[in-house]
Amino acid sequence: MTPFKRLIAWPVVAAAGFFPVPVSASYPWNFPAPVTPIARETLHVHDIFLEIIVTIFLLVLSVFLYSIFRHRKSRGYPAAKFTKPRTPLQWALISIPFLILTFIDYVILGVPAYHAVLALANTHNSRMVVRITGSQWKWQYAYPGLGIKYISRLSTPEDQIDNEDPKGPHFLRQVNHPLVLPVNEKIRLLVTSDDVLHSWWVPAFGVKQTAVPGFLRSTWVNIDKPGVYRGQCASLCGIGHAFMPIVVVAKSQAGFQRWVAKEQTAEAEQVAETSVTMTKAALLAHGQKVFQNNCSVCHQATGLGIPGTFPPIAAGHPFQAAPQMTQAIQKRGFYKNGVIVIGPVANHIRIVLHGIPGTPMPAFASQLSDVDIAAVITYERNSFGNHTGDVVQPEEVRNARQEH
Amino acid sequence: MSTGVLHTGHEVHPPSGWRRWLFTTNHKDIGILYLVFGFGMLLVGGSLAMLIRTELMRPTMAILSPEAYNQVITLHGLIMVFAAVMPITTGLANYLIPMMIGAPDMALPRLNNWGFWLLPAAAVTLVIPIVLKLIGIGNGAIDTGWTMYAPLSVQAGPGVDFAIFAIIMLGMSSLMSSINIIVTIFNLRTQGMTMMKMPIFVWSWLITAFLLIAVFPVFIGAVIMLFADRHLGTNFFNPAGGGDPILWQHLFWFFGHPEVYILFLPTAGILSHILATFSRKPMYGHRAQIYAYWAIGIMSVMVWAHHMFTSGLSVPVTLYFMYSTMAISVPVAVLFFCWIATMWRGSMTFETPMLFALGYIVLFGIGGLTGLALADAVADQQYHNSYFLVAHFHYALFGGPVMGIIAAAYYYLPKVTGYMYNERLGKWHFWLTVIGFNITFMPQFFLGIAGMPRRIPDYALQFASLNMMSSLGAFVLGSAQLLFVYNVIRTVRHAGAKATDRVWEGASGLEFTLSSPPPYHSFSVQPVVD
Numbered sequence A: 001m002t003p004f005k006r007l008i009a010w011p012v013v014a015a016a017g018f019f020p021v022p023v024s025a026s027y028p029w030n031f032p033a034p035v036t037p038i039a040r041e042t043l044h045v046h047d048i049f050l051e052i053i054v055t056i057f058l059l060v061l062s063v064f065l066y067s068i069f070r071h072r073k074s075r076g077y078p079a080a081k082f083t084k085p086r087t088p089l090q091w092a093l094i095s096i097p098f099l100i101l102t103f104i105d106y107v108i109l110g111v112p113a114y115h116a117v118l119a120l121a122n123t124h125n126s127r128m129v130v131r132i133t134g135s136q137w138k139w140q141y142a143y144p145g146l147g148i149k150y151i152s153r154l155s156t157p158e159d160q161i162d163n164e165d166p167k168g169p170h171f172l173r174q175v176n177h178p179l180v181l182p183v184n185e186k187i188r189l190l191v192t193s194d195d196v197l198h199s200w201w202v203p204a205f206g207v208k209q210t211a212v213p214g215f216l217r218s219t220w221v222n223i224d225k226p227g228v229y230r231g232q233c234a235s236l237c238g239i240g241h242a243f244m245p246i247v248v249v250a251k252s253q254a255g256f257q258r259w260v261a262k263e264q265t266a267e268a269e270q271v272a273e274t275s276v277t278m279t280k281a282a283l284l285a286h287g288q289k290v291f292q293n294n295c296s297v298c299h300q301a302t303g304l305g306i307p308g309t310f311p312p313i314a315a316g317h318p319f320q321a322a323p324q325m326t327q328a329i330q331k332r333g334f335y336k337n338g339v340i341v342i343g344p345v346a347n348h349i350r351i352v353l354h355g356i357p358g359t360p361m362p363a364f365a366s367q368l369s370d371v372d373i374a375a376v377i378t379y380e381r382n383s384f385g386n387h388t389g390d391v392v393q394p395e396e397v398r399n400a401r402q403e404h
Numbered sequence B: 001m002s003t004g005v006l007h008t009g010h011e012v013h014p015p016s017g018w019r020r021w022l023f024t025t026n027h028k029d030i031g032i033l034y035l036v037f038g039f040g041m042l043l044v045g046g047s048l049a050m051l052i053r054t055e056l057m058r059p060t061m062a063i064l065s066p067e068a069y070n071q072v073i074t075l076h077g078l079i080m081v082f083a084a085v086m087p088i089t090t091g092l093a094n095y096l097i098p099m100m101i102g103a104p105d106m107a108l109p110r111l112n113n114w115g116f117w118l119l120p121a122a123a124v125t126l127v128i129p130i131v132l133k134l135i136g137i138g139n140g141a142i143d144t145g146w147t148m149y150a151p152l153s154v155q156a157g158p159g160v161d162f163a164i165f166a167i168i169m170l171g172m173s174s175l176m177s178s179i180n181i182i183v184t185i186f187n188l189r190t191q192g193m194t195m196m197k198m199p200i201f202v203w204s205w206l207i208t209a210f211l212l213i214a215v216f217p218v219f220i221g222a223v224i225m226l227f228a229d230r231h232l233g234t235n236f237f238n239p240a241g242g243g244d245p246i247l248w249q250h251l252f253w254f255f256g257h258p259e260v261y262i263l264f265l266p267t268a269g270i271l272s273h274i275l276a277t278f279s280r281k282p283m284y285g286h287r288a289q290i291y292a293y294w295a296i297g298i299m300s301v302m303v304w305a306h307h308m309f310t311s312g313l314s315v316p317v318t319l320y321f322m323y324s325t326m327a328i329s330v331p332v333a334v335l336f337f338c339w340i341a342t343m344w345r346g347s348m349t350f351e352t353p354m355l356f357a358l359g360y361i362v363l364f365g366i367g368g369l370t371g372l373a374l375a376d377a378v379a380d381q382q383y384h385n386s387y388f389l390v391a392h393f394h395y396a397l398f399g400g401p402v403m404g405i406i407a408a409a410y411y412y413l414p415k416v417t418g419y420m421y422n423e424r425l426g427k428w429h430f431w432l433t434v435i436g437f438n439i440t441f442m443p444q445f446f447l448g449i450a451g452m453p454r455r456i457p458d459y460a461l462q463f464a465s466l467n468m469m470s471s472l473g474a475f476v477l478g479s480a481q482l483l484f485v486y487n488v489i490r491t492v493r494h495a496g497a498k499a500t501d502r503v504w505e506g507a508s509g510l511e512f513t514l515s516s517p518p519p520y521h522s523f524s525v526q527p528v529v530d
């Protein structure tokens, strides 16, 4: 930390110390230690900036304060009358601060900024690509070359958020399945979104990339230290915006290879499962987990939804919403005479696979496996007081996928 | 300047009761309406800020659900920008410009009346969804953030439609008042009042009015496109239909960046008057300030995409917006130079308006300098959408415009009411505001660089102590404003000493040649300026 930073930082931190609230060990008031070339560059630029702007500020402030203390009526100071520079010398003197400012803008700051912009944009020469897709409210990570793909979402228990349990050290910054990357390798990140804008931000990497639906944006990292790095979504994306953290685990090359091998077997096992017929009990048990993780943010853990926006899943419940919405739901067979009913299985599978375009109901085809989808539909049709007795097998979901 | 109070003798008296205010075409009445409305909404927006800081005091979901939180932050932003600060500066323009240029009224008085009465209608439209929600209809007000980024604003609930209609009304209102101000300035200046002799506040508003006419129609167009995407099946912002969500950002910020200067410029103008008055010295660099306004006005429409450095701009575009943004620092520095040179070797006293003006210079200075840091496209990867940004624009918008309008309120209150406000209370108000403000927003710079994003109702534990500090500061800042309300009410009820016509020893300008309070119709006979 530069002396300048210390100068402004310590009163703030000292004052903060007076307020006894739970704090984790990491510094709450500075950049996390940078671990990529871009983050190091950013921190460097930030330090120069801080030194310059604090210097300018203090210089101008001292002139300002001098004037306030010297040129006051109470000390009998007579007012001058000047309104502009008169002599060429005065003009020359006055232009000095502006020349200095221009020099600071375009040379001291402008030149490093130029190189940094080019460096950040240079995504060439990367041997590895990871595709990051934001969706409400989770991140999907895919390694195209390696056949690995999974979803990463908040794993802080509900009870900690609701203050029923004490909060853990990584409250709101922990996930079920972190992104794993190797160190010392230039990795290209392709960022996009499934629904609204999100923004993938890990401060220790100096990377913040908006995820724009329909477009691929690319950026890169080259991490030089193994470790766990945390960040979160930085673009308002609806009610779950505060709850879509990012955790990256950087491993040595060997560690990364071991992780890849393990993931690949797990994926293979999942594919094998799809052709197996599952018991109702197994589907229900798995379905509950899938529902909690993917659906309850909107349809609620109780299955009762939120009036006006998210329809209930429980049959027999009234649902008040704009007529365009209820009419559409009725057409799909999930609504009759003001209450929710359970619609046809085929529609149910189609809705979960492909979402409902133009509404917040997402398409889960690329996020959930056939087993997941079969399980969650079975669960929905036999829980929350629903008793259809229907059992949907992974096979059916796979066939439904093929229809399109 | 040679002029006194010039009446025609047969004063026309205003009708009494509500008719006076509803039908008025008198610039002073309309000015007062704008000011009362604007300061009222400032309190509403401030109360929303108190809700936000209460929610953020500890890392837990305290008083607001995430749905409610998003509505509160969105309304806080929209109300502060469109329903508080803009109406207040427009109110000052209506009240002061005719008196400053020696005109009997605004050039288009009836348009002036319409322009004002659209505002309460717009404010009601903006917040009515909350009332509807309370009685079980719909899902509340707009919750997309004041920037209304697509596609979130395309898929969000009907609160967005209400906001769209409110924005169209607010835009019409602003356009009407801008046209009125330009016509008044060009046609109704009194004899001898050349453009270059015009008071600097009038100049600042002239540039502001041109800016509004240049950019507000673009924003109105953008919200109509958004409405069409939501209801008429167009795909301007929908990638699946060939549109682009980033188009919204370009349109929004083409308006949104100049908007910052629309809020800033009029208060910069007032600031120059106040500094000259309490330094008992003529304003330094009148002409330089006019040129700086022009430069700021023109540059402000050419830098918008610096709000989008993380959205994925190409390298040349990034470089252009980075360097053009840095260029604005020069004309802004000219203003700072002129302000300090106006104080330099003056004979200063420190009444409340002067205190707020000095506070303005320091706080806005911090906002401006941190803005320079944000201009760096790569460092912006870290600052953007973090609390660093929140701190920056509160230093720029509270430290500048809000401090400026409070200074203006104290400065002109005696002129408007004919009575002095309570100086002791005013000083308390100032110190509590400045101290509370810094305790609120200084920690937010550090929260931002440590990694806390904006617009979240709950956060990781490492941010806890600075958030607690920020919230406590906000409560000091919020309660300090009650002193202001009390002081104004007291003065309006004539509790203080009588004000002289000139009010302040160092004051100059045509408005100070009129009585305090000024007659209902002033300058029915043209004064002459030489």
Ligand SMILES: [Cu+2]
Pocket: A134, A137, A197, A198, A199, A233, A234, A235, A236, A237, A241, A244
């Ligand atoms: Cu997000």
